[in-house]
Amino acid sequence: MDESTRKAAKRRASERAVEAVTDGDMVGLGSGSTAEHAIRLLGDKVEDGLDIVGVPTSFQAREVATDVGIELTTLEETAGRLDVAIDGADQFAGGDLIKGGGAAHAREKIVDSAAQELVIVVDPTKRADVLDAAVPVEILPDARRTAADAIRALDGEPTLRRAKHKSGPVVTDNGNLVFDCDFGELTDPATLASALSELPGVVEHGLFLDLADVVYLGTETGVERIEP
Missing domain, CATH: 3.40.50.1360 (Rossmann fold)
Structure with a gap:
């Protein structure tokens, strides 16, 4: 299209x-x-x-x-x-x-x-049979290392979102950072959503x-x- x-x-x-x-x-x-x-x-x-x-x-x-x-x-x-x-x-x-x-x-x-x-x-272009896009996860800046390790423990691969028109990372309206987390196909998104919500330093994830x-x-x- x-x-x-x-x-x-x-x-x-x-x-x-x-x-x-x-x-x-x-x-x-x-x-x-x-x-x-x-x-x-x-x-x-x-x-x-x-x-x-x-x-x-x-x-x-x-x-x-x-x-x-x-x-x-x-x-x-x-x-x-x-x-x-x-x-x-x-x-x-x-x-x-x-x-x-x-x-x-x-x-x-x-x-x-x-x-x-x-x-x-x-x-x-937004339609899928199974969710498989990277899941954005907003984190407190101080949790950058610990949250990344915890996301990997959930079999995800976090990538810090970088700004396109300035040096450094994207900073949210709330003053936080964003990981784009690749989990592959989400066969059980509800369980993943609960697990992400429980991670210390995670403000919110993009699973709705x-x-x-x-x-x-x-x-x-x-x-x-x-x-x-």
């Missing part, structure tokens, strides 16, 4: 996703290129009179939402409850997701978990299991609705 076709597929998925948002909703605003399409579409609806308040999942999501005129708040102000969240995924198999390509998965998981309905928007309520998969000709 070439880039223009993929971009069109993302937009189709986003167009379907924003239909879940109604007047007065508190909305979680996801991160990444596909979620950005959805935020901009919501901005168009706000300009036409839709009354919503958004909770961004990253600095990027905040910037886009502000640019298109969406009023923003925090989970503290919403009492930790949202009506709907729209987010993307780096890979999905059924209702299980891998997220964190933008290093925002810790806040994404907090916001997505707070939503009564989580809507995921993806293009066909049993959270999605619906996945909208944009295709070359339309949108496939998947209910996990």
Whole structure:
């Protein structure tokens, strides 16, 4: 799938996703290129009179939402409850997701978990029969050595994510580091998720299991609705 076709597929998925948002909703605003399409579409609806308040999942999501005129708040102000969240995924198999390509998965998981309905928007390149992409793991800087050793003990291979436009590693919005961890095919993602969560120094991992309520998969000709 070439880039223009993929971009069109993302937009189709986003167009379907924003239909879940109604007047007065508190909305979680996801991160990444596909979620950005959805935020901009919501901005168009706000300009036409839709009354919503958004909770961004990253600095990027905040910037886009502000640019298109969406009023923003925090989970503290919403009492930790949202009506709907729209987010993307780096890979999905059924209702299980891998997220964190933008290093925002810790806040994404907090916001997505707070939503009564989580809507995921993806293009066909994100679909898999079995999850096998590298799992992002956000770690405290002081845990770089110990967390890496513990991940290897789980049969994973951690690679410190390096920044593309500066010297040194990627630093998350929370001031932490990210390992991209190759575990091969994830035949038991739930067990791996639990094991990663228990490691000292791990802030959050990119396995989002049993959270999605619906996945909208944009295709070359339309949108496939998947209910996990």
